[in-house]
Amino acid sequence: MLPYALILDDHPLVAQGVAAFVRARLPSLEVVVAAQAEAAREILALRGAPSIALVDYWIAHDTTLDLVTDLRARFPATPVAVMSGDDDPAVVAQVRAAGAHGFIHKQEPPEVVAQAVEALLGGLAWFQPLPHPASPVRSREIPVSPAELGLSTRQGEILALVLQGFPNKRIAREYDLSESTVKEHMTAILQRLGARTRVEVITQLRGRRLVLPPAPAD
Known part of the structure; x- marks a missing residue:
């Protein structure tokens, strides 16, 4: 079975564009595209470790961070980079925390993306400053x-x-x-978040979606 590059992106035009780019830069690799995380998992189960994985941060309204973490655990030698058009530094922080080797902004020019892919294949990390740090926050919540x-x-x-x-x-x-007891918890929350009032807390978390851990089974 040929060595391959895995691309995960649910926007067909973007996915095909990235695939064409990788084929042109890395002709020795077969390029396999998945539009959903489950499809990517099936490809990994069937074909094993890819030579490189380029994973979109968003799939529909959820992130692919769980898949990135699983990929890193199952195939530690595979360089994994997350792609996104988000300009929020919190996205890059979460990508790092998930164990990805790099973050590639979708607004980067092709020559920069090529440098990123070459660095990743060479065993290096790729976390460059965001190209548009002053851009407005995306409508989707992180x-x-x-x-x-x-x-x-x-x-x-x-x-x-x-x-x-x-x-x-x-x-x-x-x-x-x-x-x-609720008041005590609220005092602790305000102190931890560096806020004085509930309004400041709500303002501070604008653009964030609080995700609670699953309740323990009975």
Whole structure:
């Protein structure tokens, strides 16, 4: 079976453009394109480790960070780069945390993308400054966990209701807590996020989607 490059992108025009670019630069590699994370997993199960993987950050309204983490765990020798048009430094931070070797902005010119691919295949990381740091935040929200904010699971649960506009009394009822306990948690949340009021917290987390860990099974 020929060595191959794996490309994951759910925009057909973008995927085919990246595929054509890789074929032109790396003619010794077969290029295999997937439009969904599950399709990529099936390709990996069938063909094994790719020579390089170029993975879009967004698939529909979710990220591919879980797939990136799995790829790195299963095929540690495979260079994995995440591609995105997002200009938010938090995206790059999450890509790093997932274990990817690089981040390639979709607005980079072809010669820069070529340098990135060559660096990755040479065993180097590729994390360059964002080309458009002053661009407006994208409409899609970047997922963030309580742990990434430095909060406990319970604090994350309370914060999620705060972001929905729930008052302390309602939060206390939701989680069968005393109102004073909720206030203590709120004080800790404000301190941790460096905010003075709930409004500041909501403003600070604009453009973020708080993702809570799954509840433990009964």
